[in-house]
Structure formats: structure tokens, C-alpha cells
Amino acid sequence: MRAIGFQETGGPEVLHLVDVPRPVPGPGEVLIEVAYAGVNYGEVQHRLGDFGAPDTLTVTGLEASGRVAALGEGVGGLAVGDPVAAYLPDGGGYAEFALAPAEFTFPVGTLDLRTAGGAALVLTTAYGVLDGAVRVRPGDTVLIHAAAGGVGSAAAQIARALGVKAVYGTVSTPEKAEYALRFGYDEVFLREGFAEAVRTATGGRGVDAVLDPVGGPTRLESFEALAPFGRVAVYGEAGRHPDLTLPVLPVWKNNRTLTGYNIGDLSRRDPHLLRTHARAALELAAAGSVSIDISAVHPLHDAAEAHRAMQAGEVRGKSLLEIGG
Ligand SMILES: NC(=O)c1ccc[n+]([C@@H]2O[C@H](COP(=O)([O-])OP(=O)(O)OC[C@H]3O[C@@H](n4cnc5c(N)ncnc54)[C@H](OP(=O)(O)O)[C@@H]3O)[C@@H](O)[C@H]2O)c1
Known part of the structure; x- marks a missing residue:
């Protein structure tokens, strides 16, 4: 073949x-x-x-x-x-x-x-990051990096379906920002200085969850965009930066959570949960809630x-x- x-x-x-x-x-x-x-x-x-x-x-x-x-x-x-x-x-x-x-x-x-x-990969990952890693709840606010991409565009729509109140995104170009709006984002920011833009959009509070597949400086700045008890989910390294070494004390001092998602690891260690995420996400797509x-x-x-x-x-x-x- x-x-x-x-x-x-x-x-x-x-x-x-x-x-x-x-x-x-x-x-x-x-x-x-x-x-x-x-x-x-x-x-x-x-x-x-x-x-x-x-x-x-x-x-x-x-x-x-x-x-x-x-x-x-x-x-x-x-x-x-x-x-x-x-x-x-x-x-x-x-x-x-x-x-x-x-x-x-x-x-x-x-x-x-x-x-x-x-x-199958894209929807399952988007669902798994939202439900499994950052555990969104109805009424939460979420920020999604690489908002116009495969996982990002699905995640915005799945977030809405899970009851998220406001969905923000970041991208690298104004064209992508314009394009991403079709997936239901409230606002899509250029990545440069996004934490400040998020704080402004949320009246200073920040968001309950950040989905970060980019890494490097974007990952570090993501913590500055969090509301109290906000969660940053690491699920990729599109920027291909070296890994970060993060101090732990700011977790205590600023009520932060760092979490992660890896579909390969989940497939080996909890295939049943992965299947549950996949089925839920595919049902949303079949029902027309996610395109x-x-x-x-x-x-x-x-x-x-x-x-x-x-x-x-x-x-x-x-x-x-x-x-x-
Ligand atoms: N953990 C898991 O199990 C899992 C599963 C599936 C996917 N992922 C991750 O999720 C992310 C999205 O995957 P996808 O397949 O849907 O890709 P995608 O979002 O369609 O494309 C990757 C995006 O990454 C952004 N990016 C940032 N820095 C980049 C760089 N230096 N070079 C190229 N792109 C860069 C770009 O968006 P901007 O132009 O907006 O920066 C680009 O559009 C990837 O990081 C992928 O590895 C993880």
C-alpha cells in the first residue's frame, strides 16, 4: 500500500x-x-x-x-x-x-x-484539556492560545457547550484573530501583551483557565492572566522552547494551579476516560454544536x-x- x-x-x-x-x-x-x-x-x-x-x-x-x-x-x-x-x-x-x-x-x-x-485527535484533545485538565465549570472564563488552529478552534466551541461564560483567544496575526472569531470567541488578542488585554477584558479579574499549547514566554505570561484558583493547562510546545523551570511559591502566594494533558499518556493509562472524552466530543460535533x-x-x-x-x-x-x- x-x-x-x-x-x-x-x-x-x-x-x-x-x-x-x-x-x-x-x-x-x-x-x-x-x-x-x-x-x-x-x-x-x-x-x-x-x-x-x-x-x-x-x-x-x-x-x-x-x-x-x-x-x-x-x-x-x-x-x-x-x-x-x-x-x-x-x-x-x-x-x-x-x-x-x-x-x-x-x-x-x-x-x-x-x-x-x-x-478524533483534535476534538478528543480539546475536550480532554477542558474537562480533564482544567476542569471547566459552567460560568467559568477561559483563554485559549493558538485560538485559530485545529485544537484551538474546537476548544472554543466545546468550552461554550460545557457552559463557559466567556472565551478569549490569542493568535500571532490580525488575520488569524479575525478568522478565529467565527468559532465563538468573545475576543481574540494578538499574543504580544495578552495578559494585560485579558485583565482589561475581565475587569481586572483574569480567567479561570488558560489552555497553553505554545510554551515559553506565552506560558509564563499565562500565569499573569489567571483569576484566583485559575488553572494553566500545558498540552504542547508549539514554540519548541526549552522547558521552563518554575518556582513553586507563586502557586501559594497567588492561588494558581498548573496542570497538563497528554493524549498518548491517557491512551495507555486510562483508555476508558479517553474514550469517554472522545465520545462526548464527537457527539457535540454530530449534533452540530462543534464544527x-x-x-x-x-x-x-x-x-x-x-x-x-x-x-x-x-x-x-x-x-x-x-x-x-
Ligand atoms: N497534549 C496532547 O495530547 C496534544 C494533542 C493534540 C495536539 N496537541 C498540541 O496542541 C497544539 C495545537 O495542535 P494542532 O495540531 O491543532 O495545531 P494548530 O494549532 O493548527 O497549529 C499550531 C499552532 O501553534 C501556534 N504556534 C506557536 N508557536 C509556533 C511556532 N514557533 N511554529 C509554528 N506554530 C506555532 C500557531 O498559532 P499562532 O499563529 O496563533 O501562534 C500554529 O497555528 C500543538 O501544540 C499540539 O502539539 C497536544
Whole structure:
């Protein structure tokens, strides 16, 4: 089958169209004939080697949609031909066929396969950060960094669905700020000096939760945007800054909480909770409460260009690879 693989880490040019054997589903696994694969920032970091260098040909791709092609032993509730969306913890989505754990494979319901291709990782993460990491409650106020991106655009809408009262965002350009407003943000700020803008918007109080996948100076400044008992959730490092060393005493002196979210860790240590988040988020999408704006669709052989755009921060909403769609 055709796939996009890389054997050495580096720029988008290390991604190559390769011919690899079609995988065979083992117990508890589903083989999916992939229609669309989501393009995610985590896959860019995978390619760059931020999660370690591969020792063999690697096919990345953490989410996909398509039709069930075969079921491994013990898999129930799905049938060959069913349209599904899946989170792929071990990657493999940039290919004509991909293996997914049955517990992270979901019927698409009313979603079309195109939309579903960018749903399983993005919606689950957005829901998990909000519900699991910062534990939003109705009436809370939330600030979301990278507000116009895949996870950010979903998180704003899920926050609303969970009863959040006000949703603010930050982005890097005025164009993205304008674009992000369609996802229900009250205000979207440029990142420069955002903490002050948030304090002004909230009458000096700050927000109850900050969703931070950017890191570095943005992470540090996020603490200045918190209301008492506010929570900062760390769930990415898009800026690729060195890790921070934070003093603990300000947690005491300023009533702060630092929390985190990692879908890979959750998939290994609490797959049931991950599935609960995924189902809740997918139900919101199927009901029309959350929409995914597919802004770019690339053919499989153009995966390098999709990665270049994602790494350059050019993607708004969601980018996909069309494989069998
Ligand atoms: N922890 C988890 O389990 C988990 C799961 C999924 C995703 N994530 C993280 O969530 C974040 C969003 O993922 P996504 O796939 O939806 O990507 P995305 O938000 O569509 O794209 C990444 C965004 O990061 C921002 N950014 C900040 N500094 C950047 C830099 N130096 N280079 C490029 N972009 C930069 C850009 O937004 P601005 O232009 O507004 O700065 C860019 O649009 C990523 O950090 C990803 O790693 C984490």
C-alpha cells in the first residue's frame, strides 16, 4: 500500500511516498481503509525528532477517517464497511490502510468522512484539556492560545457547550484573530501583551483557565492572566522552547494551579476516560454544536507541503490529507 514515511528526522523533505505492507489487525484492532488523515502539529514535531529519532521507517498520522476494512479478534460493535473516525496512538494514518485500537474507533454518525478525518485527535484533545485538565465549570472564563488552529478552534466551541461564560483567544496575526472569531470567541488578542488585554477584558479579574499549547514566554505570561484558583493547562510546545523551570511559591502566594494533558499518556493509562472524552466530543460535533473548518486538503503525495504549512504556522482551522476520500 502507499504511505508517507520518514526514516530520518528533519524538514518536510524527509517525508517520502513509500510502499509498505498492508497491516493485519491483531486482537482488539480495526483495519481502516483511510479516506482522510488529519494533519497535526504533533506530527510535525514527530518528524522533527522532538519525541525521539525513529530507528526504522516511520509512518506518522494520529487521526484518520475511513471505512472498516477488517476486524481483529474480539472486536464487536463494528462491521466491515462502517464509516469511522479513529485516534491512532501509534500513528500510521498517512497511509491507504491504518490500524486503530477498537476502543478509539468511533462510528462517524452524522459527520461526513472529510470532517471526521480531522476529528478524533483534535476534538478528543480539546475536550480532554477542558474537562480533564482544567476542569471547566459552567460560568467559568477561559483563554485559549493558538485560538485559530485545529485544537484551538474546537476548544472554543466545546468550552461554550460545557457552559463557559466567556472565551478569549490569542493568535500571532490580525488575520488569524479575525478568522478565529467565527468559532465563538468573545475576543481574540494578538499574543504580544495578552495578559494585560485579558485583565482589561475581565475587569481586572483574569480567567479561570488558560489552555497553553505554545510554551515559553506565552506560558509564563499565562500565569499573569489567571483569576484566583485559575488553572494553566500545558498540552504542547508549539514554540519548541526549552522547558521552563518554575518556582513553586507563586502557586501559594497567588492561588494558581498548573496542570497538563497528554493524549498518548491517557491512551495507555486510562483508555476508558479517553474514550469517554472522545465520545462526548464527537457527539457535540454530530449534533452540530462543534464544527471543524477544513481549510486545506492535500493529496497524500503532498504531505510534505502540508507539513511545511503547518510548521510555518500558516494553517487556520484544520488541514487534511485526502487518501481514499
Ligand atoms: N497534549 C496532547 O495530547 C496534544 C494533542 C493534540 C495536539 N496537541 C498540541 O496542541 C497544539 C495545537 O495542535 P494542532 O495540531 O491543532 O495545531 P494548530 O494549532 O493548527 O497549529 C499550531 C499552532 O501553534 C501556534 N504556534 C506557536 N508557536 C509556533 C511556532 N514557533 N511554529 C509554528 N506554530 C506555532 C500557531 O498559532 P499562532 O499563529 O496563533 O501562534 C500554529 O497555528 C500543538 O501544540 C499540539 O502539539 C497536544
